[in-house]
Amino acid sequence: MNGGDGTFSYNKNSYFQRAATNVARATIDEVIAETLDVKRFSSALTIFRITDLGCSVGPNTFLAVQNIIEGVRHKYKLQGLSSQLPDFEVLFNDSASNDFNTLFASLPSDRLYYAAGVPGSFHGRLFPKASLHFAHSSYALHWLSKVPKELVDPNSAAFNKGRVHYTSAPREVSDAYTSQFAKDMATFMKARGEEIVSGGMMVMVMPGIANGIPYSRVPSGVMFDLLGFSLMDMAKEGIISEAQVDSFNLPVYAPSPDEMTALVESNGCFSIERMDLAAPGSKIDESVGGHACMLHLRAGMEGIISKHFGSEIIDDLFDRFLGKTKEFSDRLNSAFLQGSQLVVILKRK
């Protein structure tokens, strides 16, 4: 993610994630009211601990946790336990390289919770055992912990030549991504299973895809194809080499509901309370169009692209990308009608 709050920062360019938060919010409220049983926690509970995993620098994380706290307070009221309302402690998690200084500087001054930052990978343990009551993660779990190495091995059937993602790629390529995502979710859910108390909840919001639909038909799939086309154009003009494109793969993945169900069941610690696939596109201002897609992609991906290709290609690359969004506007627009946001709500058994 681009840190700080400049023109291309994540902070200023997280429309899609904000739209996602809005869509997910109503679902989260509903599920808290229906299924979170605060009576199950000890009456001696004095601290209700919430984490946002992969919080980035805000402001979406603040909206998300505020919504959860309002939902939980409301549930205490519904269950006639307002007098036992605990203090809320929110643990904002992201990798140690996240810009926590920016996050801390922008914490809402009127917040009704105690705030802390927790640096580290959510693919491992981050919190003491049975110390969390609510875990939330929005647009973070789709980042793979690493690029499967067969994708960059010219001798492998999964060698991903001329592309930067599994969108529009052969089966072997998408299988390598699928397998890495399954490993990552297994380590993630194992750690959370240990950290979340019985009766506690976990919300996961991420790009998703309907069962049996190709990735080339969802918005991020189209964007990744256009990014690949732009890079290959630059390779043909000799600005970068084809080998550089072949060795670059975006480490992001979008699972289907069936796939997530199988992963949750394989972990065994959680029951599935809700699994929704929605189209956040309908909430996005149409007039923003390709430019918003460009800013969105740049805010999220500039870091890893610069690291691989050098920062000098960035402005040129995203200009070309913007051109592609016009050329392929029909494909992009129809993708935004597809359900592509997965909301999964689990309860710790």
Add this chain to the structure above:
Amino acid sequence: MNGGDGTFSYNKNSYFQRAATNVARATIDEVIAETLDVKRFSSALTIFRITDLGCSVGPNTFLAVQNIIEGVRHKYKLQGLSSQLPDFEVLFNDSASNDFNTLFASLPSDRLYYAAGVPGSFHGRLFPKASLHFAHSSYALHWLSKVPKELVDPNSAAFNKGRVHYTSAPREVSDAYTSQFAKDMATFMKARGEEIVSGGMMVMVMPGIANGIPYSRVPSGVMFDLLGFSLMDMAKEGIISEAQVDSFNLPVYAPSPDEMTALVESNGCFSIERMDLAAPGSKIDESVGGHACMLHLRAGMEGIISKHFGSEIIDDLFDRFLGKTKEFSDRLNSAFLQGSQLVVILKRK
């Protein structure tokens, strides 16, 4: 504090604080072994929460919390409760402007605790009620929350003309500092009284001074006098104005044991388990001398001095200061023999 890890950073220039940690460490070990009663905590205690208040960017904070954890683990063993050892969670606190990114990047990878950063002023509430078992603060509480305004009022008897601190100043000046420190300690101890569980402990390490001794006889007092002399020399040469010196006051204070005792008793939540005044100077490498004093002062004070006088005077100022440490080396050396580090260990009633 100077952030990052450059030549003049706090990170690379915290010898004195490190020496302080070493001296305090043995005392803390002793008091934990003697007076922390882990049996008093519920046998259902699964998380032992420790905070370091005013942690800065490390590495001293890591040494301090590791020492506390080893002490507490040892006490569990002494009390025959090794099988009930809880998980340790350490909450690193400093103001929101602290460089938490540097802190998080340098967390020890082999740490035996879960780590979190908590941004905010320790003069207010930072944690849920009764959620801490051990609070530690080293070389942070001597920073006043603000400069008393009468110090910069030419019509006040406490107007601090030609000096930057209460060292060698009239009684009215030191009274203004004393009163501000008392207010700060009151808000600090009120908040900690609410946050620390009954039986929990609090360690405060800070510059201190023997009952009835003038501040001009302790190391930091000498340094602040020499800093004032250097600034006044620059004012005489017209590099800065005298009015700028008159309106600048270092917001730091060192209490005596009698003073601290009265403040703790006035709060009423804590019993005093230990109150030691030691001379950390004996632990400092003599060969480092004036240069170490200069680096120490620059790392701690460059920020507020630059803010007031402009960063362009800094190199010149600290060159002059270094010259003064040679000129006044006898006064400086004899000050290092004075007890000037106060270690206060409290237990929550």
